[in-house]
Amino acid sequence: MPGLPSSVDLDECISRLYKKELLADSVIEAICAKTKELLMKESNVVHIQAPVTVVGDIHGQFFDMIEIFKIGGYCPDTNYLFLGDYVDRGLFSIETISLLVCLKLRYPSRVHLIRGNHESRGVTQSYGFYTECSRKYGNPAVWHYFTDMFDYLSLSCVIDDKIFCVHGGLSPSIHSIDQIKIIDRFREIPHEGPMADLVWSDPDGERDEFSLSPRGAGYTFGAQVVKKFLEVNSMTHILRAHQLCNEGYMVMFDDRLSTVWSAPNYCYRCGNLASVLEVGPGGERKWNVFDAAPENEAHRLEQQQQQQHAGSDPVRDYFL
Amino acid sequence: MAANGVETTKAGGTQGTTSRNGAWNVTTRKQPILKAEPIEALSNELGIPIPEMIFGDNIVSLTHIKTGWSLEFNARDALDKVSKTEEGMLQVAVAEQWKKERSHQDEVKQVVKPFDWSYSTDYKGSTHPGEALGAWEQTTQERFPIRTDLLSRPDPILFFDTVDLYEDELADNGIALLSVKLRVMPERLLILSRFFLRLDGVIVRIRDTRVYVEHATNKVIRQYTAKEGSYDHVQEKLRQMRENVPEAFRDANKLAPLLKTVEDMTDVFEVH
Numbered sequence: 389m390p391g392l393p394s395s396v397d398l399d400e401c402i403s404r405l406y407k408k409e410l411l412a413d414s415v416i417e418a419i420c421a422k423t424k425e426l427l428m429k430e431s432n433v434v435h436i437q438a439p440v441t442v443v444g445d446i447h448g449q450f451f452d453m454i455e456i457f458k459i460g461g462y463c464p465d466t467n468y469l470f471l472g473d474y475v476d477r478g479l480f481s482i483e484t485i486s487l488l489v490c491l492k493l494r495y496p497s498r499v500h501l502i503r504g505n506h507e508s509r510g511v512t513q514s515y516g517f518y519t520e521c522s523r524k525y526g527n528p529a530v531w532h533y534f535t536d537m538f539d540y541l542s543l544s545c546v547i548d549d550k551i552f553c554v555h556g557g558l559s560p561s562i563h564s565i566d567q568i569k570i571i572d573r574f575r576e577i578p579h580e581g582p583m584a585d586l587v588w589s590d591p592d593g594e595r596d597e598f599s600l601s602p603r604g605a606g607y608t609f610g611a612q613v614v615k616k617f618l619e620v621n622s623m624t625h626i627l628r629a630h631q632l633c634n635e636g637y638m639v640m641f642d643d644r645l646s647t648v649w650s651a652p653n654y655c656y657r658c659g660n661l662a663s664v665l666e667v668g669p670g671g672e673r674k675w676n677v678f679d680a681a682p683e684n685e686a687h688r689l690e691q692q693q694q695q696q697h698a699g700s701d702p703v704r705d706y707f708l
Numbered sequence: 709m710a711a712n713g714v715e716t717t718k719a720g721g722t723q724g725t726t727s728r729n730g731a732w733n734v735t736t737r738k739q740p741i742l743k744a745e746p747i748e749a750l751s752n753e754l755g756i757p758i759p760e761m762i763f764g765d766n767i768v769s770l771t772h773i774k775t776g777w778s779l780e781f782n783a784r785d786a787l788d789k790v791s792k793t794e795e796g797m798l799q800v801a802v803a804e805q806w807k808k809e810r811s812h813q814d815e816v817k818q819v820v821k822p823f824d825w826s827y828s829t830d831y832k833g834s835t836h837p838g839e840a841l842g843a844w845e846q847t848t849q850e851r852f853p854i855r856t857d858l859l860s861r862p863d864p865i866l867f868f869d870t871v872d873l874y875e876d877e878l879a880d881n882g883i884a885l886l887s888v889k890l891r892v893m894p895e896r897l898l899i900l901s902r903f904f905l906r907l908d909g910v911i912v913r914i915r916d917t918r919v920y921v922e923h924a925t926n927k928v929i930r931q932y933t934a935k936e937g938s939y940d941h942v943q944e945k946l947r948q949m950r951e952n953v954p955e956a957f958r959d960a961n962k963l964a965p966l967l968k969t970v971e972d973m974t975d976v977f978e979v980h
Contacts, residue, residue, distance in 0.1 A: 605802050605803050
């Protein structure tokens with residue numbers, strides 16, 4: 389692939405990442421630079437065709453992402469659309485985003501990545517990705533490479549002109565898809581405005597219109613907002629992620645909106661299921677629900693044994 | 709029977725231990741987060757939206773076996789103590805700027821019913837009297853101390869557990885977490901229910917309820933300590949201490965000594 393140094397072999401990177409090995413920071417730098425070039429050409433609204441498997445929040449739960457490929461098919465045999473929140477919270481944000489970015493570079497028309505609210509400098513400093521980068525690489529350089537690249541991620545996807553896919557939800561500033569296309573997205577996610585709303589907002593099943601959050605920032609959107617948006621844009625469904633669901637997914641507003649959640653046993657302690665949504669060639673939707681990968685437990689025990697070996701008991705502590 | 713004559717049972721997410729003199733039992737139950745329907749029911753019952761991670765089936769309970777008296781910690785009762793009015797309501801750091809810049813000020817006026825979305829609770833557990841007489845009585849640490857000297861001894865820990873009750877990431881403006889830790893030693897036990905709030909750019913708040921029992925007595929000593937500090941103040945102190953600031957901000961144990969105590973009370977229940 390032009391632009392990537394000849395020393396970087398994508399297929400080799402991918403096979404190493406499937407084994408959860410880290411890439412060298414110089415390789416990450418080159419890959420992020422190349423990904424920026426690729427993403428720059430994408431519209432804020434990427435039009436794709438079914439069949440495609442849609443994935444919600446992963447949050448660095450690497451083993452569970454591999455589980456998705458095991459049950460849903462590997463790239464490029466299965467087309468994938470990832471709805472953002474690849475990093476933070478889980479133990480393996482770097483491995484997760486590295487693999488996704490390499491897959492995107494290798495199969496650009498079969499893998500699509502859009503931006504979640506965690507693909508941001510601000511949020512990743514508080515929720516783990518920054519710390520993980522500093523710890524695993526000894527300095528935050530790779531965090532800069534990744535977060536600079538995040539500024540180029542697209543904001544939404546439309547499947548077969550019918551299903552609108554976004555990380556968070558709708559915005560009071562956006563009535564038609566064309567209004568998304570004119571957002572200047574190549575920047576850090578701002579605190580307010582349509583770009584913030586697309587990655588932050590949540591549906592509210594008890595309301596019809598937009599409401600302000602009691603937190604003082606952010607919106608929820610109701611049934612009539614969804615109905616109107618779909619009518620104006622001649623679409624049938626909104627598919628988004630962003631909210632934890634114990635069952636792995638949630639369907640609302642008379643089947644006009646669904647939430648897909650792809651991090652099972654979230655934060656390694658919620659005990660929830662996860663899912664991916666398989667959109668078929670005729671637009672049919674099939675939920676593929678899955679549980680946490682067994683490797684998580686094996687890894688946890690391994691870590692505990694290491695700590696016990698080092699003389700500390702990670703389970704019991706003399707708290708006061 | 710496990711070592712030291714303490715009985716430990718474990719079945720389907722439930723674990724328990726009885727002190728060797730047969731007087732006290734501690735039981736925990738850990739289950740996955742609630743499903744959509746129970747969440748809706750709980751939300752309707754309490755009149756507030758439910759935190760993102762709600763461990764509604766989790767329980768920690770301390771029981772006096774002879775009388776059936778118990779002190780229980782559960783998410784429902786803790787959330788019932790969250791303010792359902794605008795009183796004391798916090799706003800995220802960007803709220804002022806957000807309101808000024810918001811481009812749709814005329815169209816969106818409807819504010820979701822106000823409540824304390826930081827889920828701050830002064831929950832001290834739920835008391836079920838069973839056959840017991842008596843009541844909680846206000847006292848002091850001087851009269852009924854939680855013996856940290858005895859608790860600091862490396863006595864064997866016969867039963868240990870941590871049980872989360874709820875957690876919310878405040879739409880990525882920080883964290884609100886209520887969780888309960890407990891440890892049972894041969895002579896005594898300690899339960900710590902901790903509410904931890906970090907609202908980025910605004911405030912850090914820790915509200916601890918400690919429950920202490922000497923197995924040989926019929927007294928339950930309970931201390932409630934509320935601490936707060938402004939985010940900027942805590943950040944400055946962490947920098948002075950050359951701490952890794954983002955990491956320290958996730959660790960309530962590191963933050964607690966940097967906060968100011970705003971409330972501290974002790975009460976005791978003599979069960980008989």
